[in-house]
Amino acid sequence: MAVEVLVLREAAAGEKRVAATPETVKKLLAAGARVQVEPGAGLAAGITDQAYLDAGAQAAGAAARAAAELVLCVQPPPAEAIAGLRQGATLVGVLQPQADEARAAALQARGIRAFPLERLPRTTRAQAMDVLSSQAGMAGYKAVLIAAQLAPRFFPMLTTAAGTIRPSKVLIVGAGVAGLQAIATARRLGAQVEGFDVRPETREQIESLGGKFLDLGVSAAGEGGYARQLTDEERAEQQRRLADHLKGIDVVVCTAAVPGRPAPKIVTAAMVAGMKPGSVIVDLAAETGGNCEATRPGETVEQGGVTVAGPLNLASMGAVHASEMYARNVYNFVALFLKDGALAFDWNDELLAKTAWPAAPEVAAAEAG
Template sequence: MILGLLKEHGKETRVALLPETVKAFTDLKVEVLVEQGAGEKAFASDADYEAVGAKTVSRDEVFAKAEVLLQIQPPAEGDTGRIKDSQVWISAFNPLWDTTLVKTFLDKGITTFSLDLIPRTTRAQAMDILSSMATVSGYMAVLEAAAKLPTFFPMFMTAAGTIRPANVLILGAGVAGLQAIATSRKLGAQVQVFDVRSAVKEEVMSLGGKFVEVEGATEDKAAGGYAVEQTEEYKKKQQDRINEVAAKSNVVICTAQIPGRKAPLLIPKEAVDAMKPGSVIIDLAASTGGNCELTKNDETVEYKGVSIIGQSNYPAQKPVDASRMFGKNVLNFMKLMIGEEGELNLNFEDDIVKGTCITHAKELYNERVKSIIENA
């Protein structure tokens, strides 16, 4: 098999594979073509890739020769037309949201795998890019909030008096939320956490957070650990409670998302109106509409003294470790499709391979994506 590693586009600084992970692929008898300059923003030179057995070539040559094309982001503008129906495309292209791209892949007969839909099972944990990148996002969100906040995070006992600790509200206790709790507590803040899934209460408390209780949430074991849509009655109770806690918070970190849907609105304008000037909102759900009504993706909005930071790609701010984690996830996933002699083996009998495949032979393979497209 010839694996082609593409250079990312736009503001992305990560690379799907660092040289250390490319070495693992070459050890598996996979030939790796790396686009020239692919790793430069993650501090990996072309020479570093060549030292582990890869060949650095032009972008055109990667598209012309590779059997499998790999990058983190969806295809750049114009790249979709360059992918041949005999090639396999692997990236994280959010197929539950970007159904237009899925239909393009389907029409062209391209085999595609979206790494953000790797099944949430115990066996697939080592391949879970969402968890890896959410760890980075939760950590970075707290650091940016601490830097932006005009007060300290921890309590200080000084000769000039006592400095009270910051109050942090975290919305969503998935991987990003849990990392945000841990980091906030390490910095000395008092932390309250809201999540519709009562099952995460114990994890929140074990990290030193206080769980905000709102009774009556709908939970679905079939949702794979994700939040699900709630009733209108619950949403009203939820909103009143969140507004109450947010008004007393110095920092609100928003992480709540529902796959394939617009992010739930948890911080409406009236909640921001009640917050203290100097407060900070970090919205990790910005790319899917945001949990805060005033969020703008990739922008900082200043509203009545409150800073609302819409940031959905914190991993790009830590490109080395983020790339290292992403690459290990990719390696663990692709091992399921590499034969003993390094050949490509699309084993659709494997539940992880089948669950991550979006399109193949002009058919939709992922049932969740199929349901969204057929019911649109």
């Protein structure tokens, strides 16, 4: 018999993405699955129910959740929805079980084999499954567009009959996937762009996108390509130089985030107070507390003439392409254990073993031994 796969309609407020597209539905069918999609699951991402049917999926009925062996989602279902899933089902998505006790308890009560994709090892082999990277790219892009909308100035240099307009000076804090996409987007809009990261090895990446690496004279270079912790004196000097530099910046986009941990505070309230009136800060790290002390998650506030925006779930704002990337990531991960119409978990595969939550019995036994 074919494996029963269910694609959920997202329940989180404002979530527009979907965990499967007609493209990935066809691939799941080719792997021997029977795919059901909840009505309306893809509408906000530009995918009609008919498009799923044309790809070979079936419309999920009321009993689908209780029957599905493999359930695909973007954000975690609420605890009451988890309670309605099949006992021992497999759930794949960005689940963050440790962030909600009720959710974790519901998963364990139903014996759900969960694969929170945010736990996926960041290896070369895992790149095609890396939902954090694919969704961060969209978030970085949207963050710059929000900044451009909020800024009371042009981004590019313009020569007009009324005189020359100087380009905006934009600083991107953090040179991960989101930061690099933000740099590229701000450059396309014609701004003068700088990138700042505590890892000096990011200089080449920033410069390759047309940005200028902001060197504050303090290096956090450590062993093995990882940043070392700065001393109190080094951090104070870095903060002083950054505060001075921000006085001449028009737009700051903060992107520094650490999965599973609060975002590091980089832009202090004093720095915000020292910026020019009309300046804009967009804090992409707002969901985990923000890189800026003035950030209020989900709000746009003004402090001393400086606009500080803390948008949430930016990837969902680009739901069409974000869903396409996310769905491919999910399929590539599922393909590790969905073969010939059956679910078969190879716990010697670190991508499965290290992503599973809680640790599968086989893995837990190996670790205990």
